[in-house]
Amino acid sequence: MRKLILIFVSVAISPSYFKPAETPNSLVYDWPSWGGDDGGQRYSPLKQIDKTNVGRLRRAWTFHTGEISDGKNYPTKSAFECTPIVLDGVMYITTPFCRIVALDPETGKEFWSFDPKMDRMTRRNMWAHRGLAVWKKGEDRLVFSGTLDGDLWCLDARTGKPVPGFGEGGRVRHGSIGMPDPRPSDWMRNIASPPTIYEDLVIVGGIIPYLRAYDVHTGKLIWERFKAPRSGEPGHETWGGDSSKRQGGSLCWTIMSLDRDRGMLFVPTDSPIYDYYGGDRHGANRWSNSLLALKARTGELIWDFQFSHHDVWDYDIAAQPNLITVRRDGRDIPAVAQVTKQGFLFLLHRETGKPLFEVEERPVQQSALPGEKLSPTQPFPSAPPAFARTSIRPDEIADVSPEHRKFAEKIFRAYDAGGVFSAPSEKGVMVFPGNNGGADWGGGCYDPTSSLYFVSSSNLGMVMKMVPTEESFPAYRMTGGGFLRTAWLWDYETGIPLQAPPWGTLTAIDLKEGSIVWQKPLGIVESLAEKGITNTGAPGIGGGIVTSGGLVFIGYSNDSRFRAFDKDTGKELWVTKIDGSAHAVPVTYLGRKTGKQYVVIAAGGGNRYQNTFADALIAFTLPGE
Numbered sequence: 001m002r003k004l005i006l007i008f009v010s011v012a013i014s015p016s017y018f019k020p021a022e023t024p025n026s027l028v029y030d031w032p033s034w035g036g037d038d039g040g041q042r043y044s045p046l047k048q049i050d051k052t053n054v055g056r057l058r059r060a061w062t063f064h065t066g067e068i069s070d071g072k073n074y075p076t077k078s079a080f081e082c083t084p085i086v087l088d089g090v091m092y093i094t095t096p097f098c099r100i101v102a103l104d105p106e107t108g109k110e111f112w113s114f115d116p117k118m119d120r121m122t123r124r125n126m127w128a129h130r131g132l133a134v135w136k137k138g139e140d141r142l143v144f145s146g147t148l149d150g151d152l153w154c155l156d157a158r159t160g161k162p163v164p165g166f167g168e169g170g171r172v173r174h175g176s177i178g179m180p181d182p183r184p185s186d187w188m189r190n191i192a193s194p195p196t197i198y199e200d201l202v203i204v205g206g207i208i209p210y211l212r213a214y215d216v217h218t219g220k221l222i223w224e225r226f227k228a229p230r231s232g233e234p235g236h237e238t239w240g241g242d243s244s245k246r247q248g249g250s251l252c253w254t255i256m257s258l259d260r261d262r263g264m265l266f267v268p269t270d271s272p273i274y275d276y277y278g279g280d281r282h283g284a285n286r287w288s289n290s291l292l293a294l295k296a297r298t299g300e301l302i303w304d305f306q307f308s309h310h311d312v313w314d315y316d317i318a319a320q321p322n323l324i325t326v327r328r329d330g331r332d333i334p335a336v337a338q339v340t341k342q343g344f345l346f347l348l349h350r351e352t353g354k355p356l357f358e359v360e361e362r363p364v365q366q367s368a369l370p371g372e373k374l375s376p377t378q379p380f381p382s383a384p385p386a387f388a389r390t391s392i393r394p395d396e397i398a399d400v401s402p403e404h405r406k407f408a409e410k411i412f413r414a415y416d417a418g419g420v421f422s423a424p425s426e427k428g429v430m431v432f433p434g435n436n437g438g439a440d441w442g443g444g445c446y447d448p449t450s451s452l453y454f455v456s457s458s459n460l461g462m463v464m465k466m467v468p469t470e471e472s473f474p475a476y477r478m479t480g481g482g483f484l485r486t487a488w489l490w491d492y493e494t495g496i497p498l499q500a501p502p503w504g505t506l507t508a509i510d511l512k513e514g515s516i517v518w519q520k521p522l523g524i525v526e527s528l529a530e531k532g533i534t535n536t537g538a539p540g541i542g543g544g545i546v547t548s549g550g551l552v553f554i555g556y557s558n559d560s561r562f563r564a565f566d567k568d569t570g571k572e573l574w575v576t577k578i579d580g581s582a583h584a585v586p587v588t589y590l591g592r593k594t595g596k597q598y599v600v601i602a603a604g605g606g607n608r609y610q611n612t613f614a615d616a617l618i619a620f621t622l623p624g625e
Contacts, residue, residue, distance in 0.1 A: 031086040031587040034131050034194045038258040039323025042445035042545045044588045048597035049622060050549035054564045054574045056622055060598060061108035062579075063617040065095040069127050070606075070613050074120045078127035079583055080604020080615060081192075081542070086589040087134050087141075090157070093617060096127040096604070098147040102160060105598065106591040108619060112160035116147050124148055124190070126607070130255070130441070130584075131194040135202065135216050142216060144202045146191020150175015152204055154219065167219030175208050177221070193441075196256045196265065198296040203265065205252035211267060213299060223299040227251040227270070228287055235304075240282030246473075249273045254441050255320035257336070258296060259350065265296040266336055268317035274474040275314040275435075276424060277466065279371030284309040291321055291338050293353060303353035307340050309375035312367075312424055313464070314435035315341045319443030319543075323350060326451065326511050337446065337511065339439040339455050342420050343388025346381050347511060357383040357514050364421040369466060371475055378421050383514030387507040388438040389459040389499070391419030392430050392489075396499050400528055400536075407491055408498035415463055424464035424478065434462030434488055436608070442543030442556060442585060446511070447567060453509045454546055454567070456522055456556045458539040460497055461489040495539070495558060495610060496525055502537035504557050506544070508570060518570035523557025541583045541607060555582020555601050558609040562586075562601050562618075580605025580614025596621050 028045055036042045049057065069078040078096040084105075085092045091105040097118050102111040120127075132145035134157060141157030152174040154166035162170020175189030191206035201213045201222060209227035214220060228244035229235040236244060250270040257266040272281055272288045286304070289311045293302040308315045322337040326347070334350035347356040361377035394417050397408045415428040422429045437458055444455035464487070466476040480487035490497040497503045502521040510517050523538030537557070544554030551573070552565045560581050564574040584602040591598060600619045605612045 029590045029592065030088065031084065031589050032134070033085070034083050034133070034255055035257065035320055036545065036587070038260050040255065040257045040320040040443070041322055041324060041448070042543070042585070043447055043547070044545065045548045046588055046590055046597050047547060047549035048590070049547070049551065049599065051551065051566055051573060053622060054549070054551055057574060057576070057599070057620045058623050060619040060621040062619070063103060063108040063110070065099070065615040065617070067095045067097045067099070068613045068615050069096070069120070070611065074127070075123045076125070076127050077606050078604065078613060079607035080580070080602045081128045081130045081584050081607075082602045083131045083585040084587050084600060084617070085132060085134055086587060087136070089592045092132055092134060092143060094129040094132050094145055096129060098129050098145070100132060100143060100145050100153070100155060100160065102157070105589060106594055108617070114153070114155055114160045114162070116151065116153060118148060128607070129192050133194045133197050133202070135197045144195050144197070144216070146174065146195065146204060146206060148190035148192060150189035150191060150206060150208065152191065152195070152202070152214070154216070165218060172214060172219040174204050174212060175206060177212070178210070193253060193255050196258055198258055198260065198263075198265065201296070203256065203296070205250060205254070205256065205267070207250045207253050209247050209249060209251055211251045211299065225251070225294070225299045228285070235286030238283040238286040241280070243281035247273055254318050257321045257323050259323055262351070263296050264302065264350070265294045266321040266323065267292040267294060268319065268321055268338065271311045271314055271316040276312050276464065276478040277369070277372060277474040277476040278310050278312050279369070279373070279475050280473050281310075282373045284375060285311065289315055289317060291317060291336070291348070291353075305346070305348055305353045306379070307338070307344070307346060308342065308378060308421070310373070312372070312374065313421070313431060318437070318441040319439050322444060322446050322453070324446045324511070325448065326356065328356070337444070337453060339444050341433055341435065341438040341440065343386040343390055343433050343438040343457060344381050345384055345387065345453070345455070345509060347514070355381070357381055365423045367423040368425060369476055374423060384509045385516055387455055387505070387509065387516065387519070388457040389432045389461075392417050392432050392461060392499055398496065398498055398500050400496065400533060404491060404494070404496055411489065411498055415465070422464070424466050426466050428463050428465030430461050430489060431464050432461040433458070434460050436460060436541065440541050442541055445544050445546045445552070447546045449548070450567070451510055451512045452517060452567060453511050454506065454544055454552050455509070456504070456506050456540065456543055456554060459499070459503050459505065459537070460539045461499065462487040463489060490539070494527065496528070497539065501535070504537035504539050506552070506554065506565060506570065508567070520565070520570040520572070522554070523559045523561070526559060539609060540581065541609070543585045545586055545588060547588060553586050553588070553599055555584060555586065555603070557581065560603070560605065560612070562603070578603040578618055579616035580612060581607070581610060583607045583609070
């Protein structure tokens with residue numbers, strides 16, 4: 001079999017990188033989209049690396065971006081969150097400072113790089129970028145990537161040079177069209193996630209209240225839609241007064257999915273502004289915290305489903321929707337799986353948005369804050385069960401050291417115990433999950449051969465203590481409370497959460513039955529592991545992939561490790577120490593020259609979880625020919 005693969009590769013692939021070959025098996029060999037395929041299934045049919053040999057994986061090559069910010073050399077810290085694209089024998093990545101680099105996926109050798117020359121002294125939310133998209137037709141390839149300044153660049157994939165006919169010299173000022181320029185805060189217009197390509201359109205979100213589609217050749221604006229319904233549009237009545245007009249922030253800052261055959265675009269949406277108080281925007285605030293199914297050609301709405309009404313918890317929909325097929329009553333049903341920060345998985349019919357498992361509107365706690373009117377109910381899926389902690393009790397305190405317990409007891413006495421959708425208050429309430437989830441942008445992956453869905457999540461709560469302002473908007477703002485340097489429920493110095501573990505988990509969910517098959521702690525806390533306390537899990541960010549070799553590969557946890565799990569049992573089969581915590585999503589592909597399967601992860605540390613930083617893109621493969 002190895003000889004057959006090598007013969008096919010040597011014939012199919014052009015001997016020159018500059019003439020990429022079209023092959024009918026790009027989904028087998030490559031990783032052509034951020035989520036593996038247009039629908040973000042994050043499944044690979046490759047099985048050269050499997051349960052029997054994964055323990056022999058070795059580092060094949062390492063590429064260093066040279067881009068690290070610890071918050072001292074530049075005002076803003078960095079995180080290496082990129083998921084590479086591998087297409088026709090070329091790997092494309094983005095760096096924390098928005099540089100675009102083309103690499104040889106079998107050696108890590110650099111072909112070219114393009115630097116948009118970001119001002120590194122500008123204060124931003126975080127130096128982080130998640131990836132790019134590649135348009136292809138015949139032998140033509142165009143690379144599209146955004147920047148933290150809100151620019152959309154179009155490059156010739158052969159040379160890395162801007163395409164002169166696209167916008168102005170290869171750039172469209174996406175974050176400035178119809179927006180004040182410069183904005184009050186530069187980070188409030190960034191494009192940190194990859195755009196979506198449909199036919200000859202490149203569709204772009206980012207931290208602006210619009211979703212826009214441009215012609216891939218000219219950069220001409222083809223369509224756009226606003227964050228909230230305008231006057232006369234269905235749902236406008238769910239925004240009190242004129243609050244829909246005042247919506248800033250983003251419509252969609254994260255990764256979208258595409259059903260190319262149906263011409264449908266699936267858009268996970270952001271929370272309303274201001275995130276934590278909605279006294280000026282009474283109502284459900286339709287289209288926020290939702291999944292929008294749009295006609296990709298025009299941007300017209302087909303259906304929408306809201307996962308939290310009148311959000312005041314920053315429960316925006318961060319994860320890419322997974323377009324999958326599920327078997328029901330002998331029929332294949334096109335579905336979309338959406339995981340949320342609340343720790344829920346919603347399974348919807350892809351064409352109609354109707355839940356495949358019943359969704360209940362349950363009464364929730366109401367607010368005592370003046371002017372606030374929370375939604376009387378919130379949606380809860382009847383199945384599958386929550387995969388993250390959704391409540392906290394005063395007796396559920398971590399007992400890992402006397403000092404840590406004493407600190408936790410102080411916090412638990414100061415604030416009310418709560419859970420998902422608990423009402424923010426002036427005293428302060430402990431909300432679970434916090435605003436990083438549950439599931440964040442790393443989302444989940446799906447194995448179509450077993451109907452198993454795998455999702456990583458943090459059990460990290462937050463304190464919602466509200467203080468009045470002297471402003472008309474918003475009338476209240478959230479603080480972390482006097483004991484906490486951040487709003488998260490952990491010891492800021494050690495990164496150890498205050499409640500009993502696990503603090504990070506990997507969960508396998510059967511989407512046919514709507515049941516949890518297994519759940520395992522994901523990660524360790526180094527200082528506790530040295531004392532023999534290892535079964536804790538750790539908070540993190542990022543996600544995993546699943547392969548036909550029966551493996552789930554994942555970084556995620558805040559412990560500078562990369563792991564492989566048995567997809568059927570959850571047993572950890574391989575773990576290796578890497579340069580920094582892998583707050584990213586890995587990829588896997590088959591080398592066209594070597595015929596070997598590679599697994600690649602960005603290891604950058606940093607992010608919001610730790611003060612160690614790295615700049616390594618690391619490839620692993622099996623030893624030998």
